[in-house]
Each structure stands twice: as structure tokens, then as C-alpha cells.
Amino acid sequence: MKLQYQLNAAFAALILIVMSISAFYIYSLLMDMLIQDERGQLQERALLLNQVSQEEDTSVRLSQLTELVQDQNYPLLLFDLSEEQVLFSTLPSETAEDWMNRFEDELASQEVWESNGESYVVYPIAFAPHSAQRILVMATPLDDLQIVQNAFAQRMIRVIVIGLLLALAVSYFMTNRLVTPLSRLKQEVKKIEQRKFSEVKPVQSTGEIKEVERSVRHMSEELERYINTQKQFFQNASHELKTPLMSIQGYAEGIRDGIFEGKDAERGLNVMVSETERLKKIVNEMILLAKLDSSEDVYRPSEVNLADLTDQAQDRVYPLANEKGVVLHSRSYHKFTSYVDPERVLQALINIIGNGIRHANTRVDIISNVSKDVLSIKVIDDGPGIPEDLLPQLFQRFIKGKEGETGLGLAISRAIIERSGGTISASNNEEGSGAVFEIRLPKRHPDHK
Ligand SMILES: Nc1ncnc2c1ncn2[C@@H]1O[C@H](COP(=O)(O)OP(=O)(O)O)[C@@H](O)[C@H]1O
Ligand SMILES: [Mg+2]
Numbered sequence: 001m002k003l004q005y006q007l008n009a010a011f012a013a014l015i016l017i018v019m020s021i022s023a024f025y026i027y028s029l030l031m032d033m034l035i036q037d038e039r040g041q042l043q044e045r046a047l048l049l050n051q052v053s054q055e056e057d058t059s060v061r062l063s064q065l066t067e068l069v070q071d072q073n074y075p076l077l078l079f080d081l082s083e084e085q086v087l088f089s090t091l092p093s094e095t096a097e098d099w100m101n102r103f104e105d106e107l108a109s110q111e112v113w114e115s116n117g118e119s120y121v122v123y124p125i126a127f128a129p130h131s132a133q134r135i136l137v138m139a140t141p142l143d144d145l146q147i148v149q150n151a152f153a154q155r156m157i158r159v160i161v162i163g164l165l166l167a168l169a170v171s172y173f174m175t176n177r178l179v180t181p182l183s184r185l186k187q188e189v190k191k192i193e194q195r196k197f198s199e200v201k202p203v204q205s206t207g208e209i210k211e212v213e214r215s216v217r218h219m220s221e222e223l224e225r226y227i228n229t230q231k232q233f234f235q236n237a238s239h240e241l242k243t244p245l246m247s248i249q250g251y252a253e254g255i256r257d258g259i260f261e262g263k264d265a266e267r268g269l270n271v272m273v274s275e276t277e278r279l280k281k282i283v284n285e286m287i288l289l290a291k292l293d294s295s296e297d298v299y300r301p302s303e304v305n306l307a308d309l310t311d312q313a314q315d316r317v318y319p320l321a322n323e324k325g326v327v328l329h330s331r332s333y334h335k336f337t338s339y340v341d342p343e344r345v346l347q348a349l350i351n352i353i354g355n356g357i358r359h360a361n362t363r364v365d366i367i368s369n370v371s372k373d374v375l376s377i378k379v380i381d382d383g384p385g386i387p388e389d390l391l392p393q394l395f396q397r398f399i400k401g402k403e404g405e406t407g408l409g410l411a412i413s414r415a416i417i418e419r420s421g422g423t424i425s426a427s428n429n430e431e432g433s434g435a436v437f438e439i440r441l442p443k444r445h446p447d448h449k
Contacts, residue, residue, distance in 0.1 A: 236398030
């Protein structure tokens with residue numbers, strides 16, 4: 001069932017319950033009120049009759065009495081208790097006798113008397129003060145009151161029905177306001193499902209729905225970005241794999257067909273070997289990246305001193321620096337232990353320092369600082385700096401500059417540093433030329449997570 005119908009049904013049920021309870025309550029109070037009111041009237045009439053009965057002139061008295069009784073057709077009974085005699089009655093004689101007999105023992109204290117299956121609201125009064133034995137009983141059939149009560153009930157039902165319809169209209173209006181953003185949101189989610197990201201539009205809403213709407217749009221943007229990077233990755237990967245393969249194929253075919261001979265053939269074979277090396281490197285790095293992404297068992301942390309790792313990294317890149325004529329300057333620090341995979345972190349450091357050496361003119365600085373529980377390692381070179389157009393996506397796979405190799409080094413470094421709980425960032429040196437890479441690693445303990 002649609003949400004709006006459910007809400008309306010719940011609202012209508014609630015209103016119906018509240019109204020029915022109050023109606024039932026009022027209905028049951030009503031009879032009491034009617035009886036009290038009727039008794040008041042009977043009392044007035046009884047007093048009037050009593051007055052008339054004390055009129056001196058008998059003829060006036062009789063005529064007035066008869067007029068009162070007959071014109072209005074009052075159920076009325078006058079009896080003498082001591083003589084056990086009904087003096088006057090407009091009631092059926094059986095009822096009159098019955099009431100007179102039961103008066104003293106039973107009826108005197110009751111407001112409603114019944115006889116022969118008929119109930120009456122009554123008001124008994126001692127008739128003529130000098131004779132307490134003469135009782136005048138004024139009565140009204142309860143049926144008359146019930147007619148009033150039923151008329152009231154009918155009106156009440158009408159009010160309830162109208163009230164319910166009004167409440168439903170209000171409820172429909174309100175739930176509509178609530179549900180419309182939801183169904184609009186559903187349409188937007190449908191668009192995301194069909195990957196029409198550019199068509200996703202904001203939905204006017206408030207409160208929690210607004211929050212959900214924001215999350216949905218955020219999710220859509222993330223998904224779009226993810227799909228695009230995946231696409232880019234496959235395009236780049238196939239391009240990177242195709243280039244060496246094509247050159248290998250070209251030389252292989254040339255040698256087979258005798259186009260390259262002697263020295264040329266030898267050079268071709270050398271190219272084939274180095275391209276094969278490159279292919280192997282790309283494939284290995286891609287596999288490593290995939291493993292770092294999925295939490296396969298390629299990251300084995302242990303308690304290590306990161307100062308030792310930085311020294312090791314420098315030892316490992318020393319031959320490269322020598323070859324390039326680049327000098328390494330490092331400000332080492334005392335001790336900083338963390339729970340990381342030493343092999344992987346070493347690999348990340350070598351990647352970054354190696355990049356620095358490859359791009360530097362004369363020197364690379366490695367500056368480490370510890371503040372609070374975070375170690376910062378900055379690798380600064382004096383080369384041309386990172387091309388501005390590469391900077392925003394530098395750490396993505398296959399992003400590389402003109403003299404780049406695989407374009408996977410920084411992507412791998414980032415994956416490793418992030419798995420170690422740290423961050424990595426790149427910028428260009430503000431004081432002149434060169435690139436600055438900063439790795440920040442927090443202190444971690446074996447029981448982290
Ligand atoms: N220290 C640096 N100075 C200038 N450019 C750099 C530096 N480090 C990296 N880059 C740029 O970033 C690109 C990506 O680096 P990386 O992911 O390590 O790939 P690769 O080294 O295989 O080219 C490089 O191709 C280069 O253009
Ligand atoms: Mg590199």
C-alpha cells in the first residue's frame with residue numbers, strides 16, 4: 001500500500017477512535033442530564049398543581065386542574081397512602097395500583113419508576129401540606145427522552161462523519177506535502193540506477209528527507225566519479241599495455257621477415273627485452289595495486305622504527321642519486337615507532353625519493369619532523385616541479401608526465417600510506433622551483449581498529 005494511503009488510514013483511524021470515545025461518553029452522560037432536566041420540569045408542574053389545589057373556590061380549582069391535566073396530557077397519579085386508594089390518575093390503572101403499593105418500600109427514593117415494562121421519569125410530592133399521606137406523582141415516559149437522545153445521537157453521527165471528512169482532507173493535504181518529495185526522490189534514484197547522473201536534480205524537501213536527499217545526491221556524484229575513474233583506468237591500462245606490445249610485435253615481425261638484419265636486428269632484440277621488462281613491471285604494479293585495494297594479504301604490519309626505514313630508503317636510492325649526480329640531504333630524527341608493514345612503507349619511500357632524484361637538478365632534501373603523535377616526512381627536490389595540469393590527479397593510476405615511466409608509482413605509494421593510516425600530498429615549492437611531497441604517518445599500535 002502506498003505510504004500516503006497508510007498515513008491517511010492511520011490518521012483517520014485515530015480520529016475515529018477519539019471521536020467515538022468522546023461520543024460514547026457524551027451519549028451516556030446525556031440520559032442522566034435529560035432525566036435531571038425532566039425532573040426539574042416535573043417539579044415545577046407539581047408545585048403549580050399544588051398551588052391550584054389550594055384555591056379556595058372549588059369550581060375554579062377543578063376547572064383549572066382539569067385544564068392543566070387534560071390539555072397537556074400529563075401522566076399523573078394521586079393516591080392516598082393511608083387509605084391505599086388511587087384518588088386520580090391518567091395512567092393505566094394497573095400501573096397506578098402497582099406504584100401506590102410499591103411506593104413506601106421501594107420507589108420513593110428512585111428517579112425512574114417502571115411498571116409493565118414501561119419506564120417513567122417521576123417526581124413525587126406530598127400533595128396538600130396538611131396531609132402527608134396524599135402523594136402526587138408527576139411522570140414522563142422514558143421513551144420520550146430516548147427519542148431526544150436518539151435524535152442527538154443521529155446529529156452526533158453526522159458531526160463525526162463531517163469531522164472525519166474534514167480531517168481526511170487536512171490529512172491528505174499534509175501527507176501529500178510529506179510524500180511528494182519522497183516520490184520525487186524515488187524518480188531521482190531511478191535516474192542514478194540508469195546511470196543518468198547529469199539528469200539528477202535537487203528535490204525540494206525539509207527535515208530528514210532533505211538529509212536523505214543530500215546523501216543520495218552525494219552518492220550519485222561519488223558513483224559517477226568512481227565509474228569515470230574505472231573507465232579511465234581501463235583506457236589507460238590498455239593504452240599502457242598496448243604501446244610496448246606493439247613495439248615488440250613490430251620488431252619481432254621485422255626480424256622474422258628479414259627487414260632488420262645484423263646490428264638492426266640486435267637493437268630490435270634489445271628493445272624487445274626492455275619493453276618486455278617494462279610490461280612485466282606494469283603488470284606487477286597493477287597486480288600489487290589491485291591487492292592493496294582488496295584487502296588481500298599483501299600488507300603485513302609489525303612494530304617498526306620509521307627512522308630506520310627512512311635510512312634504508314636512502315641507502316637503496318643512493319646508486320640512482322650517484323648516477324644522476326644528485327646529492328641527498330637528510331635531517332634524521334631519533335625514533336618513531338609505529339605498527340606498519342616495513343616492506344611496503346619502504347617501497348613507498350623509495351618511490352617518492354626516487355621520483356625526486358629523477359626530477360631534481362642537484363639535490364633532494366628529506367626533512368622529518370615529529371609533532372604530537374604524527375611523523376611528517378617531506379621530500380623536496382630542486383627540479384622543475386610537478387606540471388600544474390597533473391597536480392589534481394597526480395596520485396591516480398597511469399597519470400604521468402612526459403618523462404614518466406609507468407605512472408603507477410604514486411598510486412601505489414598512496415595506497416600503502418593510506419593502509420598505514422597516513423596521508424600523502426604533493427605541491428610545488430613556493431620558494432622557487434621543485435616539488436614537495438609530504439607523507440604523514442600517525443603512531444599506531446598493534447591493537448588499533
Ligand atoms: N619530484 C617530482 N618532480 C616533478 N614531477 C614529478 C615528481 N614526482 C612525480 N612527478 C610527476 O608525477 C608523475 C607520476 O609519478 P609516478 O606515479 O611515480 O609515475 P612514474 O614515476 O612511473 O612516471 C611523473 O610521471 C611525473 O610527471
Ligand atoms: Mg615513480
